[in-house]
Amino acid sequence: MSAEKDRWSSKAYTSAASFVPQLTTTVVSYLSAQPHERILDIGCGDxxxxxxxxxxxAPGAVLGLDASESMIATAQEQHGPGSEHGQENLEFKVHDCTQLAQCADAMEVQGGGWDKVFSNAALHWILRSPSTRMNVLxxxxxxxxxxxxxxxxMGGKGNVEAVHAATIAALVAEGVDIVTAREACPWFFPSQEWMRAALGEVGFEVCKVEVEYRPTRCTERAGDGSGGLEGWVRLMCAAMLEAAEEGRREKVVRRVVQTLESVVTREEDGSMWLGYVRLRGVARKPEDV
Ligand SMILES: C[S@@+](CC[C@H](N)C(=O)[O-])C[C@H]1O[C@@H](n2cnc3c(N)ncnc32)[C@H](O)[C@@H]1O
Incomplete structure (x- = not known):
């Protein structure tokens, strides 16, 4: 369980960021899941x-962990055992992965551990706090x-930089002091160098850590107002928006979206693209430990 407020909604995630679990060909090829393997997915979302x-x-086992009750409820409903398209070798649990050691299901696997641990687009949230960062790894x-x-x-250094800067500036313009605005950021986007060193420090042999600049097209804004650039900002920047007084939050959203629209819109077709920077890696636990 997580002490953090659940700011995720699988509905908002689907309309604003459905591309996240789809743009994963490279990382899934690095995972190269094999029959009989036991795989743990950290921050599995919906x-x-x-x-x-x-x-x-299959017939190996997969456990998906996520701190959001909303995301896990949708995951269970759509993919869990007993659901219409569910798989018997797949389980989901609500768990805050900043406290992974407290998850008995993750730590005490029958047969002596997981063959692979996987994570997509979640570690920049999970590694946010410097106090728990190294423990997670x-x-x-x-x-x-x-x-x-x-x-x-995960997001790497420079990920969605324009969003980050626009949100801090909008918060400050709406009366939030700069230190509070900075601290409200829910992400840690490490450099390649930081990640390599951190993985090595906990004992991993680092096979690769790479960075890709991957501009990513925002979803279309739906008739009910969800999705699009604004939907993305409302969902992904929720923790930052809350740094503003309640009565000023809508103004912050408007400022952020108007600022971003001026830099992320393509002239040829009006489409909007966010500057995603992906940090991808493979690390191995030595055989002889
Ligand atoms: C952008 S989503 C990615 C979900 C999924 N891996 C995918 O590829 O679609 C990020 C996920 O990280 C989860 N998350 C954030 N902080 C977490 C934490 N401390 N422990 C576990 N999950 C966390 C969120 O609840 C959310 O579902």
Whole structure:
């Protein structure tokens, strides 16, 4: 369970960021799930990617963990055992992965650990706090079998930089002091160098850590007002928006969206693209530990 407020909604995620579990060909190829493997998915969200992995490693087992009750409820409903398209080798649990060591299901796997730990688009949230950051990586290492692999993709240094800057500026314009505005940021986007060093420090052999600049097209704004650039800002920047007084939050959203529209819109067709920077990696727990 998480002490953090659940700001996620699987409905808002689907309309504003449905591309996240879809733009994963490279990281899924690095995972290369094999039949019989046991794979742990950290920050699994509403589960379509976790279900894809479970299908690839059947009859092995997959456990998806996520701190959001809303995301896990949708994952269970759509992909869990007993659901219409559910798979028997797939389980989902609500758990705050900043406290991975407290998840008995993750740490004490029958058969002595997980073959692989996977994470897509979640570690920049989970590694946010400097006080738990290294523990999370050490716990991932601990729950792997010797010779096991950790495969991840997350936001890297410079990810959605324009959004980040526009939101801080809008908060300050609406009376929030700069330190509070900075601290409200819910993400940690590490550099390649930071990630390599951190993985090495907890004992991993780093096979690769790479960066990709991947401009990503915003979804279309739906008739009910969800999705699009504004839907993305409302969902992904929710924690930052809350730094403003309640009565001024809508003004912050308007300022952020108007500022962003001027830099993310393509002249040729009016489409809007966010500057995603992906940090992707593969690290191995040595055999002889
Ligand atoms: C952008 S979504 C990615 C979901 C999924 N991996 C995918 O590829 O679609 C980020 C997810 O990280 C989860 N998350 C954020 N902080 C977390 C934490 N401390 N523990 C577990 N999950 C967390 C959120 O609840 C959310 O579902």
């Amino acid at each position: 589960g379509p990617l976790t279900a894809q992995i479970a299908a690839a490693c 050490a716990d991932i290492y601990a729950c792997l079998k010797p010779g096991g692999t950790f495969v991840f993709e």
